[in-house]
Amino acid sequence: MKIERIALLSSLGVLAVMTVTMQVQTKHVSVQAANVQSHQSLSSLYKAVCAVESSNSTNPMSKRELPSGELGEAQIRPCVIEDLKLFRDMEYSKQDRLNPVKSFEIFDAYTRLWIQRRNLEDTYENRARIWNGGPTGYRKEATLGYWAKVQSHL
Numbered sequence: 001m002k003i004e005r006i007a008l009l010s011s012l013g014v015l016a017v018m019t020v021t022m023q024v025q026t027k028h029v030s031v032q033a034a035n036v037q038s039h040q041s042l043s044s045l046y047k048a049v050c051a052v053e054s055s056n057s058t059n060p061m062s063k064r065e066l067p068s069g070e071l072g073e074a075q076i077r078p079c080v081i082e083d084l085k086l087f088r089d090m091e092y093s094k095q096d097r098l099n100p101v102k103s104f105e106i107f108d109a110y111t112r113l114w115i116q117r118r119n120l121e122d123t124y125e126n127r128a129r130i131w132n133g134g135p136t137g138y139r140k141e142a143t144l145g146y147w148a149k150v151q152s153h154l
Contacts (some may be wrong), residue, residue: 014115042108045101045127045150045154046074046104046108047123048128048151049107049128049150050073051133051153052150053073053074053075053151054073054074054075056073057073071094071098072098072099072103073100074104074107074131075101076107079134080106080110081097081106081133083110083113084109086104087113087117088113090151092106107131110131111126111127111130114134114135114138115127115130117135118135118136118138119137124150124154125147126138128143128147129143129144129147132146133146137149
């Protein structure tokens with residue numbers, strides 16, 4: 001069994017990411033499409049998360065001026081960057097957390113990382129609750145209120 005991520009760019013400039021599971025047998029190829037999720041769709045969730053985190057401000061800093069403080073429109077924590085480096089060998093700088101494009105990449109990569117590692121369904125709720133509560137945020141009661149706030153911005 002082989003899993004590939006295919007990025008498709010339409011004439012409208014909307015990027016769609018499709019996870020395709022391919023099973024190859026002698027003289028027979030079976031293709032099952034799963035989790036088709038457009039960049040535009042995930043962007044809606046990201047904007048809702050940013051609305052909750054920072055009122056969509058592109059340069060907010062956490063109220064705490066601590067090394068562990070959040071930064072950027074999505075209020076990205078250093079532990080998020082550390083997890084991406086550790087588990088995905090992806091490196092992002094402090095400045096990347098302030099860049100809206102990089103910030104979106106970080107949000108997508110981090111939430112996808114824990115959805116895949118925890119074998120969860122890729123839903124807005126799971127992504128938002130992981131963003132708020134970390135790798136096990138999807139099951140924490142404390143993240144339900146956050147999810148309700150995000151839903152109000154969708």
